[in-house]
Amino acid sequence: MGANGSSEIQVSFNRPNLFYFAGEQIAGNISFQNTENKLELDAIFLECVGELGYSTQEVRHRRDANGNQQTEHYTKYHQVPFLKSRVSIVQPEYGQREIILYRGQYSWPFQFVLPNQLPPSLIPSTTTYPYVKYYARIVLDKPWYKPNAKQVYPLTIFPRVDLRYIPGGQQQVSFSNENRKKIRLQGYLMRGGI
Incomplete structure (x- = not known):
């Protein structure tokens, strides 16, 4: 994937599992x-997108030419973006309208911080809806008359959990174990941290 069939984009993240x-x-x-x-490109940017997907059921009743009532069931699929942050990677130099890249290898670093309050990724195992998904995409923004080139990387996001605010999260759970040589191990763990 790239600007055309023979160009290639590769992205390395600071976490290989994208969690x-x-x-x-x-x-x-x-x-x-x-x-x-x-x-020639208008810009190169990275977008971080969060999207909620859900489905609704709808029933419609109608009468056919003979006057018989027919019932039809419809499923509507909805996608609601709730996060879209853009990080500029390369912009035209001052006084220029476009970025010009000649044949060769290019490399650009990027970094951005996720918002603190995000719902966790929810990707169901059997159906495609409902879901909460995140992805990063690299966009080579071309002039309006050419299609943009995009490459998408799915991310898994999990909220930070403060055990101090979870009821019962501060309760201790004791454990002990003794081996054949009568060596005894005793300890305590926080219930919310298990």
Whole structure:
């Protein structure tokens, strides 16, 4: 994927599994191999998108030509973006309208901080709805008459949990174990931390 069939974008993130907590910094590096002699772009940016998906059921009644009532069931699918933050990677230089990239290898670092209050990723195992999903996408923004090139990376986001505010989270759970040589191990764990 890239600006055309022969260009390639690769992104390395600071976490290979793309799992992050809300409020954490996501950082990485974008590598772009341009195989065209001259590539003109309006901008290169990274977007972090959070999206909620859900479905609703609708029943419609109608009468056919004979006057018989027919019932039709419809499922509507909804996608609601609730987070869209854009990080500029490359912009045109002062006084220029476009970015010009000549044949070769390019590399740009990026970093941004996730908002503190985000719902956790929810990706169901059997159906596609409902869901809460996050993804980062790299966009090569081309002039209006050409399609933009995009590459998408799914992220898993989990909220930070403060055990001090969870009822029962501060309760201790004791444990003990003794081996054959009569060595005894005793300890306590916080219930909310198990």
